[in-house]
Each structure stands twice: as C-alpha cells, then as structure tokens.
Amino acid sequence: MRAVAITRDELSIWLRYIHEICGIYLDETKGYLLETRLGQLLQETGAGSFSELYYKTKSDLTNTVRRKVIDAITTNETSFFRDTSPFELLQHKLIPELVDRRNKSGLRPVPIRIWSAACSTGQEAYSTGIILRELLGDFNGYDVRILGTDISDKAVAQASYGHFSKLELDRGLPADKVARNFTQDRDRWKIRDEIRALATFRIMNLLEPFAFPAPFDIVFCRNVAIYFTESDKIRLFRNIGKFLAKDGVLIIGSTESITGLCPEFEPKRYLRSVFYQMKTQI
DSSP: OOOOOOOHHHHHHHHHHHHHHHOOOOOTTOHHHHHHHHHHHHHHHTOSSHHHHHHHHHHOTTOHHHHHHHHHHSOOOOOTTTTSHHHHHIIIIIHHHHHHHHHHHTOSSEEEEEEEETOTTTHHHHHHHHHHHHHHTTOTTEEEEEEEEESOHHHHHHHHHTEEOHHHHHTTOOHHHHHHHEEEETTEEEEOHHHHTTEEEEEOOTTSOOOOSSOEEEEEOOSSGGGSOHHHHHHHHHHHHHTEEEEEEEEOOTTOOOTTTOTTEEEEEETTEEEEEEGGGO
16 A cells, blocks of 8 residues: 655644644654654554544544554653663662661651653563562562553553563563563563562553652653653653652653753762752752
8 A cells, every 4th residue: 555645734733733642742854754653543544644534533532543643653662671770770779778768767668659650561660670679579568669651552551461572571681680570471471470569550641730649759751751842841840849759759861851941850960870859858
C-alpha cells in the first residue's frame, strides 16, 4: 500500500492535537515522523488521509483510536539501569540515608515511597526494586511502594505484566542479576514475585492535574520533559514538588536541567549524578 503524505494543513491540526492529548511539542519539521508513526493506524482504521484519521479519532466515543495515537507517538525507549549513575546514586546514597533517617525517627515499618513517572514498560521501576532488594534483603520491617505511571496504555500493560524478552534483559542486566531477579517462562523472563509485589502501575498524563495520598521520597522523571514546552515543564515540576516529602529527591535526565526554570528546586551533586530538592523544605 502506498504511503499517505500529510498536507501542511493536516500537519498543523495534528501538531495541536498531539500537544493537547499528551503534552508532546512537535514543530512543523516533524511531518515525516507523523507519517511514519501513524501510517499503520491509517491502515487499521481504513482512513484514506490524515484528515480522515483525525475525524475518526475525535469521533470515536470509546477513545480506542486516541489511545493508539498516543501509543504510536510516545517514545518508549528504556532499558534496565539506564544511564547507570542515577541507580548508583540510589544504591550508595539516597536509600541508605533515607533508611537511616527513618530508623532514627522510629517509624515502623520503615516507609519508602518511590514514583517512576513516565515509566515506559517498567524497567526503571523494576531496576529500583532490584536495588532495594539487594540493600534491604527480604523487606521485613519495611513498607516499600513503587508507583510507575505512563501515558501509554500499551507500555503500562507490559510493565504490569512484568515479562521481558532476552533482548530487553541484555540491555543493562548482567547474567548474575538476571539469575537472582527473574525466572524463565518459555521465551520470556518474569520478574520475581517479591520484586513485582513492590510496584503498581497506572496510566497517567503528567500534564493533567494529579494528586496522591502520601508524598514521595524519590521521584524519577527522566527524559520526558524534553518533549514539553518551557511552560509545560515548569508546570510539571512544580506539581511534582508539591508531592515530594520534606527530604524528598527529584531525579531527572542526565542531559536535563531545571535550574533557572524552577528556582524553588536546589541542585545537588553526588559523584556523576545531579539530583534536586526543594529549597523551602530543607
């Protein structure tokens, strides 16, 4: 089937719509990207043009097509222990210091609350769970909860399932970590139940209003705001700040910075990592 080209007017409509439904800002040079990402959806829906696909998406009361658009547009690039340094920060500084503070406060069981925002297919959340298991053992005396959220239905479904291919494991996991933390299920590998039980996953748009019953000790929000406008970035990180614990930590991508955007956050450094805490809460 011959590829359908997107017209200038259709491109403008789709750029506005994509920003509206998932916050991703694309400029007018991204016509080819839309043709590539949405081409299969054109065929699935029987749409003969991008205008017709837009009409089908907007008129679908089940929102099925809308969810497929989000799945197609969002980038779910991830891997276990991606970029390494944030997990070294977690293992050697943040978790030991957090546990020490909680122990001194007399809290039992020791609560640990972590949010993996834009969790994709779950590797970041499960990498965190693996570190916690290595540090804390069998979790007796601890109340650990990891929340993973993502805007993509498809990504959240895979994260919740907790099954991964050998290729996905090979990206970031040495053989000894695979043996300790996964069981083989035919041609897939399943995260062990004691780690899977730490995490819950849910669909969430980071640019829509959100609320949580308790603050988080650590928030990962890496490599997602790079697709947002400056005003959307400010809104996102200020909202996250409202749900950080008094001594809570925000970790963003290694190429990102919110210094200047959100002056209420103070950057701090540990080895190769930069993390942020609220100035008013320190």
